[in-house]
Amino acid sequence: MNATTTLILGGGFGGIVTANTLRGLLPAEHKIVLIDKSATFNIGATKTWIMLGERTPEQVTHNLSALSNRGIGFVQAEVQKIDPVKREVVTSKKTLCGDFLVLALGADMNLGKVPGLEAAAQTFYTLDGALRLCEVLPKFDRGELVMLIPATPFKCPPGPYEAAMLLHEYFTKRGHSDKIKLSIHTVEPTPMGTAGPQMGQFIRGEMQKRDIALHTQRRCKSIDVTSRRITFEDGSTAPFDLLIAIPPHEAPLPVRAAGLTDASGWIPVDPKTLKTSVDRVYAIGDLCKVSLPGRFKPEMPLVLPKAGVFAEAHGRVVAHQIAAAALGKTPSEVYDGKGYCYIEMGDRQALKGDGEFFALPHPYMNAQSPDTAMYEAKFAWAEDWVRRYL
Ligand SMILES: Cc1cc2nc3c(=O)[nH]c(=O)nc-3n(C[C@H](O)[C@H](O)[C@H](O)COP(=O)(O)OP(=O)(O)OC[C@H]3O[C@@H](n4cnc5c(N)ncnc54)[C@H](O)[C@@H]3O)c2cc1C
Numbered sequence: 001m002n003a004t005t006t007l008i009l010g011g012g013f014g015g016i017v018t019a020n021t022l023r024g025l026l027p028a029e030h031k032i033v034l035i036d037k038s039a040t041f042n043i044g045a046t047k048t049w050i051m052l053g054e055r056t057p058e059q060v061t062h063n064l065s066a067l068s069n070r071g072i073g074f075v076q077a078e079v080q081k082i083d084p085v086k087r088e089v090v091t092s093k094k095t096l097c098g099d100f101l102v103l104a105l106g107a108d109m110n111l112g113k114v115p116g117l118e119a120a121a122q123t124f125y126t127l128d129g130a131l132r133l134c135e136v137l138p139k140f141d142r143g144e145l146v147m148l149i150p151a152t153p154f155k156c157p158p159g160p161y162e163a164a165m166l167l168h169e170y171f172t173k174r175g176h177s178d179k180i181k182l183s184i185h186t187v188e189p190t191p192m193g194t195a196g197p198q199m200g201q202f203i204r205g206e207m208q209k210r211d212i213a214l215h216t217q218r219r220c221k222s223i224d225v226t227s228r229r230i231t232f233e234d235g236s237t238a239p240f241d242l243l244i245a246i247p248p249h250e251a252p253l254p255v256r257a258a259g260l261t262d263a264s265g266w267i268p269v270d271p272k273t274l275k276t277s278v279d280r281v282y283a284i285g286d287l288c289k290v291s292l293p294g295r296f297k298p299e300m301p302l303v304l305p306k307a308g309v310f311a312e313a314h315g316r317v318v319a320h321q322i323a324a325a326a327l328g329k330t331p332s333e334v335y336d337g338k339g340y341c342y343i344e345m346g347d348r349q350a351l352k353g354d355g356e357f358f359a360l361p362h363p364y365m366n367a368q369s370p371d372t373a374m375y376e377a378k379f380a381w382a383e384d385w386v387r388r389y390l
Contacts, residue, residue: 260278
């Protein structure tokens with residue numbers, strides 16, 4: 001193939017890694033163009049640090065224009081329409097066409113999907129939301145704090161539980177823990193279900209230790225902002241004084257309109273190559289659906305959770321797939337289903353879980369005991385990521 005152009009839609013966790021890896025694999029005459037509506041990037045894990053006032057947005061925000069120093073073209077524009085067959089992309093600035101297309105637009109968050117949720121809830125799942133909570137939390141010193149997970153899938157499955165533990169520590173340090181009742185209402189059957197029953201049991205135990213009430217399989221129907229009450233589908237209700245929600249996720253509109261998503265609302269891909277059903281079009285990270293070979297219950301198929309470490313691994317694999325196709329070689333990397341996470345637990349402790357998601361008969365996660373070394377490793381991981389890719 002002559003000199004090629006690869007269009008990478010989305011400059012988040014996966015898109016940035018794809019661009020960097022591909023640049024290292026292809027000679028300069030092959031163009032790599034990354035498109036994102038935002039001029040900046042921040043790592044998802046930094047949002048709890050913002051919520052708790054431990055970092056400022058300036059400390060965790062990085063300019064995507066830095067990619068141009070690495071031989072990667074950056075177009076700041078909104079992707080409006082994708083024609084996968086022509087590999088053509090209409091953006092708010094111009095229409096672009098590529099030899100390879102990488103869809104890395106992540107998941108949109110939509111509080112509007114549950115009646116009343118947008119008006120009633122705070123969230124730390126967006127940078128703006130985390131900043132708002134940073135102002136709200138110091139004023140909250142008594143009452144019911146409810147963490148609500150109304151829909152799956154959501155990115156970073158340990159995220160809400162990690163946040164609950166950090167909030168518990170936050171209020172304990174301020175001497176408010178006896179006046180604030182923390183609870184979690186989740187639609188999930190168990191926390192971190194794809195990582196297995198042991199992990200779920202571990203999270204339940206940690207919630208119990210902190211007196212955080214965990215209610216599972218709670219299907220939320222609506223929220224009444226005036227009476228500050230959540231109504232569930234079974235007719236039961238729960239009161240709140242402060243509601244923190246994990247917004248329902250959905251694939252961005254141009255992705256849904258491109259005809260690549262299935263009934264799940266996400267783009268099914270080949271688990272090893274991240275190829276979509278259309279030639280030379282790949283989907284990675286939060287917006288793709290990677291079906292897993294194993295399961296815990298025969299009737300319950302599993303998919304790979306959504307997390308930055310998976311988007312990163314996908315990005316690397318897709319870069320190798322594209323470079324091999326462009327240079328007429330055999331691809332040297334396929335996705336192996338591995339991933340890990342650091343879960344902060346408060347008191348400068350964190351746990352690292354290493355997962356094998358393609359394992360049979362079911363995915364497997366090996367978690368070490370929480371310690372300070374892992375807490376420090378999480379911060380080092382985030383800093384190192386930025387140093388390597390931006
Ligand atoms: C609170 C929190 C904590 C987390 N902690 C962790 C953690 O510890 N470890 C971990 O691995 N993961 C963590 N995650 C998850 C992680 O952030 C995501 O899974 C990861 O960012 C997904 O990468 P992605 O490339 O698929 O999407 P994203 O990183 O979301 O990137 C998508 C990009 O597409 C752009 N975009 C979207 N629509 C358009 C459009 N129409 N036009 C142009 N651009 C568009 C967006 O601006 C964005 O830059 C956390 C997430 C949150 C919210």
